[in-house]
Amino acid sequence: MAWDIEGNEKWTYEEIPLGAMTLEGGTGTKHLTGDWRVKRPVWDSEKCIHCLQCWMYCPDNSCKAKDEKMDGIDYEHCKGCGVCAQVCPVNALTMHVEKDIRAKGDEKELHEHAEKVLKEEEGK
Amino acid sequence: MAEKKQTVMAASGDQMVAEAFRQANPDVLPVYPITPQTIIVEEFDKFVADGKVHTEFVPVESEHSAMAAAIGASAAGARTVTATASQGLAYMWEELYVAAGMRLPIVMANANRALSAPINIHGDHSDIMGCRDTGWIMLFAENAQEAYDDTLISFRVAEHPDVMLPVATTLDGFITSHALDRAELMDDETVAEFVGQYKPAHSLLDTEDPVSYGMFANLGNFYMETKLGQRKAMENSFKVLREAGAEWEKLSGRPFEFVKTYGMEDAERVIVVMGSSIGNARAVARELRANGEKVGVVGLRVFRPFPAYDLVAALKGAKAIAIMDRCETIGGQGGPLWSETVAAMATAGVSIPTRNYIYGLGGADVTLEILYQIYEDLKELPAAAEKGDVIGVTYVGARTSAKDSQSNLVANSQTAAHKG
Amino acid sequence: MPNLTEIRWHARAGQGAVTASRLVAETAMDDGQYFQSMPEFGAERQGAPLRAFTRISSDPIEIHNNILNPDIVIVLDETLLPTIDVCEGMKEDGILLINTRMTPEEVREVSVEVPAGVQVRTVDASNIAVETIGRDIPNTPIAGALAKVTNVINVDSLKKYVKNSFAEKFPEKVVEGNIASIDRAYEEVH
Structure with a gap:
C-alpha cells in the first residue's frame, strides 16, 4: 500500500499497517516543515569554504551538498533551528527574520521552489 | 516426519524453558540475569557456547536495555526471546507496551517473583500481574512440564499472522523455576516442525522494502484504532492458542487447556487458582472428595486473553467460590484474578457468592492446611451471602492479632463497602 | 498419596546436599518413579546451614510446598545437631540418618532428643568418602546408606546411575x- 500521509486520519483499524508501521522509506520528505520557520538561514556562497559542518549538523537534512560541496538550503524542510549558523566557522550562514524576507517579495520564489520539490517527489 | 521421541528429564522449570528456547532456535536473545530466572540464562548461554543454537546472545546492562534490544531485533525480523523476573520485569514496564503496540512477536519467560519492598527473591505473582494491561499474552505454568509446553506453544501464537503479539510464559519463582521436577523433552526435529520458521511480513533491515517502526499517532490520528487492532488480535489469539495447543497435544499427549478443572462435574465448593498452587488445591480436593465432599478446583493456565467463557462454563454449577490471588492490589476491591472472575460471571448473568484470598506472597508456603481451611470457610459462604454479610479480602498464612481473625494466620480486610 | 516418601536434608552449604538430593531423585527417575527435589534458597554462603527436600512417589506429584512432616531426615553434618532441631515435624515412625562416627545409641544418649518411634541410623560417610573417593564429600555414600535403610531407592539402580552419569564428567x-x-x-550403616 502506498503511504499517503493525507489520508491516514480516515483509516479504520483494519487499514492501519500492523503495529502502525510506515510501509515506505523516506516519507519525511513529504512532510513540508519549511513554514514552521521563524528565522531563515541565508547562505553566502562567496564566504563558504565548503567544510560541510552545516551539512553534518543539520537535523533535517536541509543543508544540501553536491559533489562534496555545499549547495544551498532546502527551504521546504528547514525549520530554522539555526544550528548551521552556529557551527559555520566563517559566518557564511546567517539567520534572518523570515517574515522580513517574505515581505521583501521572496515569497514567490519560495512557492515556485516548493512546487518543484513536490513534483520531483511525485515523479519518483 | 521422523518418529517422535520424548525423553524423561529431571530438570528445573528454568532448565525446561532454556531447552524450549534452544529447540525454537531464536535469532536473538538479549537478556539480563535476575533471580530466579538466572538458570534460563546460564543454560542458554551454554547452548550458545557449545554451538547447539545459532542465536545472537546479547548480554545487556539492564532489563530496560534487554527489552529495547528485543524490540529492535524483533522489528528487524528476528525470532526474539528474552527472560526476566521481578524488578527486572518492572524495569521493562514502559517497553512492554511498545513491544505489544508495535505488534512484535517476542516470547519472554518470567520466573514470577515478589516485588520490593521489603526485598524478597521468592515466588509470587506481584511482578507479572503488573503487566496484565500491557497487551502481552500471558500463560501460567503449573510445573516444569507446562513451562516447557507453554514456551513452545507461545511461538506459534505470537508469530501467527492473525495475532502478532508478544507472549509472556510464566513459571513460579523457585517453586517451579528451581525445583527439580520430572518433565518430558520432545525430540528436536518434532519441535522444529511444530514451531516452524518465523517469516516476518516486513523487516526493518530490508533495504528493498523500507519500513519505519514506532511512528507518531497524535490526537485524532489513529492511536485508538491501533489499540482496537491490538484488542482484536488478542481476541484472535483464543483460536490460535486452542489450535496450537491441540496440535501439541497430538504430538506430546499432554492437553493444553485454558482452564483446568478437577471435580467440577458436581463440585459445590470451588477453589480458583493459578500457577504452582493448582496441584496443592487438587491434592486437598482429592482427599475431601474421597470422603464424599463435593469440592473442586479450577486452575487457569491462560490469563491473557482472559478465558471468561471457559471459566464461567466450569464454575456455573458451584455454590461457593474461593478465588486465590498470589499478589496484592492494595486499595482495590480484590486481586486481579478475583476481579476478572467476578466480572466474567456477572457478564454471563451467573451469580455465585465468592471470597477473595490473598496467599503465598513473597514465596510464603502454600500449606495444605490453608486449602483445607478455605474449603471449610466456603461451607459458611452461601448463608453469609444470603444474610448480606460483607466479607472482604482474606489474607491466609499471615500472622495477625486482630480479634476478627479466624485463626492467628488469617486476617480479613473489609475492603468492600467499608463504612469507616 | 500413600506411597509418597518425603525426605528432608540438613547440611552446610558446600557439602553437596543439593547434589545428593538430585542423585536420589534421578535414581528414582531411572526406576520409573516420580520425584521432586528442591533446595531451600536463601542467603547462599559456604558453611551456612541449609535444608533441601526430596519427594519420591510412584504417582505423579502435584503438590508444591515445603515438606513439614518428613518420613526421612538426613543429616550430612553432625555439627548441626546441637543447634538445629533436625527432628522437627518428623513422622512418628520416621527414619533419621546421620553422617557420624557415633552409633545410633550414642546419638540418642549424647546428641539429640529423638522421639521414641523414630529409628536412628548412622554411617561414617565422611570417612568412607575420604577412603574411597579421596575427599570428604559424604553425599554419594549417604545415598548408599539410604538405599540400605529404606526401600525408597534401589542400591543397584543408584550404582548404575552413578556409573552412567559420573562417567560423563569424571575419570574412571x-x-x-x-x-x-x-x-x-x-x-557399614548402623
Whole structure:
C-alpha cells in the first residue's frame, strides 16, 4: 500500500499497517516543515569554504551538498533551528527574520521552489 | 516426519524453558540475569557456547536495555526471546507496551517473583500481574512440564499472522523455576516442525522494502484504532492458542487447556487458582472428595486473553467460590484474578457468592492446611451471602492479632463497602 | 498419596546436599518413579546451614510446598545437631540418618532428643568418602546408606546411575571410588 500521509486520519483499524508501521522509506520528505520557520538561514556562497559542518549538523537534512560541496538550503524542510549558523566557522550562514524576507517579495520564489520539490517527489 | 521421541528429564522449570528456547532456535536473545530466572540464562548461554543454537546472545546492562534490544531485533525480523523476573520485569514496564503496540512477536519467560519492598527473591505473582494491561499474552505454568509446553506453544501464537503479539510464559519463582521436577523433552526435529520458521511480513533491515517502526499517532490520528487492532488480535489469539495447543497435544499427549478443572462435574465448593498452587488445591480436593465432599478446583493456565467463557462454563454449577490471588492490589476491591472472575460471571448473568484470598506472597508456603481451611470457610459462604454479610479480602498464612481473625494466620480486610 | 516418601536434608552449604538430593531423585527417575527435589534458597554462603527436600512417589506429584512432616531426615553434618532441631515435624515412625562416627545409641544418649518411634541410623560417610573417593564429600555414600535403610531407592539402580552419569564428567578412578563408597556405606550403616 502506498503511504499517503493525507489520508491516514480516515483509516479504520483494519487499514492501519500492523503495529502502525510506515510501509515506505523516506516519507519525511513529504512532510513540508519549511513554514514552521521563524528565522531563515541565508547562505553566502562567496564566504563558504565548503567544510560541510552545516551539512553534518543539520537535523533535517536541509543543508544540501553536491559533489562534496555545499549547495544551498532546502527551504521546504528547514525549520530554522539555526544550528548551521552556529557551527559555520566563517559566518557564511546567517539567520534572518523570515517574515522580513517574505515581505521583501521572496515569497514567490519560495512557492515556485516548493512546487518543484513536490513534483520531483511525485515523479519518483 | 521422523518418529517422535520424548525423553524423561529431571530438570528445573528454568532448565525446561532454556531447552524450549534452544529447540525454537531464536535469532536473538538479549537478556539480563535476575533471580530466579538466572538458570534460563546460564543454560542458554551454554547452548550458545557449545554451538547447539545459532542465536545472537546479547548480554545487556539492564532489563530496560534487554527489552529495547528485543524490540529492535524483533522489528528487524528476528525470532526474539528474552527472560526476566521481578524488578527486572518492572524495569521493562514502559517497553512492554511498545513491544505489544508495535505488534512484535517476542516470547519472554518470567520466573514470577515478589516485588520490593521489603526485598524478597521468592515466588509470587506481584511482578507479572503488573503487566496484565500491557497487551502481552500471558500463560501460567503449573510445573516444569507446562513451562516447557507453554514456551513452545507461545511461538506459534505470537508469530501467527492473525495475532502478532508478544507472549509472556510464566513459571513460579523457585517453586517451579528451581525445583527439580520430572518433565518430558520432545525430540528436536518434532519441535522444529511444530514451531516452524518465523517469516516476518516486513523487516526493518530490508533495504528493498523500507519500513519505519514506532511512528507518531497524535490526537485524532489513529492511536485508538491501533489499540482496537491490538484488542482484536488478542481476541484472535483464543483460536490460535486452542489450535496450537491441540496440535501439541497430538504430538506430546499432554492437553493444553485454558482452564483446568478437577471435580467440577458436581463440585459445590470451588477453589480458583493459578500457577504452582493448582496441584496443592487438587491434592486437598482429592482427599475431601474421597470422603464424599463435593469440592473442586479450577486452575487457569491462560490469563491473557482472559478465558471468561471457559471459566464461567466450569464454575456455573458451584455454590461457593474461593478465588486465590498470589499478589496484592492494595486499595482495590480484590486481586486481579478475583476481579476478572467476578466480572466474567456477572457478564454471563451467573451469580455465585465468592471470597477473595490473598496467599503465598513473597514465596510464603502454600500449606495444605490453608486449602483445607478455605474449603471449610466456603461451607459458611452461601448463608453469609444470603444474610448480606460483607466479607472482604482474606489474607491466609499471615500472622495477625486482630480479634476478627479466624485463626492467628488469617486476617480479613473489609475492603468492600467499608463504612469507616 | 500413600506411597509418597518425603525426605528432608540438613547440611552446610558446600557439602553437596543439593547434589545428593538430585542423585536420589534421578535414581528414582531411572526406576520409573516420580520425584521432586528442591533446595531451600536463601542467603547462599559456604558453611551456612541449609535444608533441601526430596519427594519420591510412584504417582505423579502435584503438590508444591515445603515438606513439614518428613518420613526421612538426613543429616550430612553432625555439627548441626546441637543447634538445629533436625527432628522437627518428623513422622512418628520416621527414619533419621546421620553422617557420624557415633552409633545410633550414642546419638540418642549424647546428641539429640529423638522421639521414641523414630529409628536412628548412622554411617561414617565422611570417612568412607575420604577412603574411597579421596575427599570428604559424604553425599554419594549417604545415598548408599539410604538405599540400605529404606526401600525408597534401589542400591543397584543408584550404582548404575552413578556409573552412567559420573562417567560423563569424571575419570574412571573417581567413578569407581564413588561406586565403592556406595557399597561400603550400604554395608557399614548402623
